[in-house]
Amino acid sequence: MDSSIVLFGPPGAGKGTQAGRIVQATGKPQVSTGDMLRAAVEEGTELGRIAKGYMESGGLVPDEVIIGLIKERIKQPDASGGLLFDGFPRTIPQAEALEEIAPVSMVIAIHVEDESIVERICGRFTCASCGEVYHDVFRPCKIDSICDSCGGIEFKRRADDSEQTVRARLSAYHEQTSPLESWYESKGLLQRIDGNHSIDQVGNSISNLINE
Ligand SMILES: [Zn+2]
Known part of the structure; x- marks a missing residue:
């Protein structure tokens, strides 16, 4: 097996977009343990049945279950x-287990304040009529409170976008x-990427790392 890449990035840092680009550039399939858990539960595999119990009781799925999924994958x-691992590893024992089963050549951590x-x-909002996405700072309506695309005047903000959440x-x-x-x-594998730039700039920094 060729070496794998691990991607870290906080919510809202554009990790999904960058993951897509890394997949395109390297041909390494993206592996999200969240998606795999949901799939295993749906398919009713043995690991899926075990994971389901933890997920339904609101507990964390134990490392052994996650590692089992990765071993299968x-x-x-x-x-x-x-x-390309996304959302894995989440704990040191998971990272240690990964080291045993698949070589990792690079860990890319996108950093954003x-x-x-x-x-x-928190500045995101969408037009209630046509779904056009706006932002208080980065993409305001051209005319205040009127949708550029459909002229709508009602807007929605997602509840989980609240600052506290x-x-x-x-x-x-x-x-x-x-x-x-x-x-x-400490293993010399970590590469920090400054995520405070445009999607293309961040993407280029990542490509430079991968092509080095
Ligand atoms: Zn609209």
């Missing part, structure tokens, strides 16, 4: 060229990710 034929993420996420998600992310970043840094 690595056996698929399309994994031979390496994978919490303040800019709060600004990015975003800050809670960010602090959970940092709590989980900092030990992993240090762990990978």
Whole structure:
């Protein structure tokens, strides 16, 4: 199996977009443990049944279950060229287990200040009629409170975009990710990317790293 890449990035940092570009550039399929868990539960596999119990009781799915899923995934034929891990590993034991089963050549951590993420996420709103997406700072309506595309005057803001929710998600992310970043840094695998730039600029920094 060729070497894999691990991608870290806080919610709202454009990780999904960058993951898509890495998949295109490297041909390494993206592996999201969240998606795999949901699929395993739906398919009713043994791991899925075990995971379901934890998910329904609101608990964290144990490392062994997650690692079991990854072990299965690595056996698929399309994994031979390496994978792009997104949302995994989340704990040091998971990272240690990954080290045993698949070589990782690079860990890319997209860094964005919490303040800019709060600004990015919390300023979003959409037109209630046509769904056009706006932002208080980055993409305001050309004429205040009138939708550019349909002339609508009603707008929606997502409840989970509230500042408090975003800050809670960010602090959970940092709590989980900092030990992993240090762990990978000590192995010389961590590459920090400044995510405070346009999608294209961040994408170019990542491409430069991958092509080095
Ligand atoms: Zn509209």
